[in-house]
Amino acid sequence: MTGAVSELGFETRQVHAGSIVDAEAGARVTPIYQSAGYVFDSFDDGVERFAGRSARRAYSRNDNPTNVVAARRIADLEGGVDGVLVASGQAAIAMALSALAQAGDHILTTDRLYEGTREMIRGALRRNGLEFEAVPIDADEDAWVAAVRPQTRAIYAESIANPLGEVADLALLGRVSARTGVPLVVDNTVATPYLCRPIEHGAAIVIHSTSKWLGGHGSSIGGAIVDGGRFDWTAAAARFPHLHEPRPHGAPSFAERFGDAALGAYLRSVVVLEHGPTVPPTSAFLLLHGIETLSLRMERHVANAVAVAAALREHPAVARVHYPGVGDGQADKVARLLPDGAGSIVSIELAGGRDAARTFLDSLRLVSQMTHIGDVRTLAIHTGSTIHGKLRGEERTALGITEGLVRLSIGIELVDDIVADLRQALDVVPSRVLEVVRA
Incomplete structure (x- = not known):
């Protein structure tokens, strides 16, 4: 060809x-x-x-x-x-x-x-x-x-x-x-x-x-x-x-x-x-x-991302989940422009802010804390202190980058394993953040 x-x-x-x-x-x-x-x-x-x-x-x-x-x-x-x-x-x-x-x-x-x-x-x-x-x-x-x-x-x-x-x-x-x-x-x-x-x-x-x-x-x-x-x-x-x-x-x-x-x-x-x-x-x-395997991977990426977004939405440490077309007024655009899925980036806002994000990220075992997206592996990063770290606080706020925002690039691992790792890290957040506040 x-x-x-x-x-x-x-x-x-x-x-x-x-x-x-x-x-x-x-x-x-x-x-x-x-x-x-x-x-x-x-x-x-x-x-x-x-x-x-x-x-x-x-x-x-x-x-x-x-x-x-x-x-x-x-x-x-x-x-x-x-x-x-x-x-x-x-x-x-x-x-x-x-x-x-x-x-x-x-x-x-x-x-x-x-x-x-x-x-x-x-x-x-x-x-x-x-x-x-x-x-x-x-x-x-x-x-x-x-x-x-x-x-x-x-x-x-x-x-x-x-x-x-x-x-x-x-x-x-x-x-x-x-x-x-x-x-x-x-x-x-x-x-x-x-x-x-x-x-x-x-x-x-x-x-x-x-x-x-x-x-x-x-x-x-x-x-x-x-x-x-x-x-x-x-x-x-x-x-x-x-x-x-x-x-x-x-x-x-x-x-x-x-x-x-x-x-x-x-x-x-x-x-x-x-x-x-x-x-x-x-x-x-x-x-x-x-x-050569793009279609196969994207199907798995999207399915995993949808499942992760749904699972994290129920966790008490998560204040908001960002995924296109889910509760953000974009359902019409997603249906018209992305009928086969809206990608595999899921961003979460943690209720405890920056300290909660630090505890969550440092508690991950399977998910890699690093700057990259689109890998077969699931990745996570606190964008406010890294990618958006050069911006002033008001500039980050204007872009929707809150202190507790963590970007997840969902990989193609078994989704149950991804969710389990994210949940165990989130489960640590309330107690650890409370200890910091009391101190």
């Missing part, structure tokens, strides 16, 4: 899409092409490769065969036309936005984003001259349209926000994109293409931290950018002139040569090549093995 979207089912494509059979040895599993560069056939062949007139690769900084298979497979599963693999999820965000905007441009985001993304927005991306504006995630269509300016180059959202599980109405944002001619960029890491495919709702670009559920095993870092192939870059030429400028060596512009797939080609040939966020082919190899 090539990387193109086929008529085969998702479960088949996660195994076969984009795969290659090694011409020399006939290996069925995609090999690790551990090579920095590739031999030219001749002087003229080298000229053609560097001029972009040859389909053959020149250098592994942006075009390693192992990485290309992984990128094409992710693009296929998302329903896109092209994919580019990069070194991390953060790199995927930075490269995608760099391909769309330059200093002085404006980007709209929802007000519910992963804190690492918000930190990059406040820091490196602002220093590079990009202006960001947050719009409430539940704002209506007209409010979003009204926020668009002539300088706006992207609308950015997470399909399921980390850590509280707010669901972006991608269908609404897709309509905003269509009305304004501004591409919608969606971080689909938490949902994965098995649970949600943003391109079907109008997204132009989808990004992933492949270190999470796509890989699933927590053994490698990576990111991916998918070009949906449905955005009309020609109609938006005034916003994106760099896609329409003739290339050096007399080559046609990206829009002329690649049409609706212009952004993916520009990402690979210019942005990623120039910035160099290369992912090692060994990491891409591990990622491919993770993707």
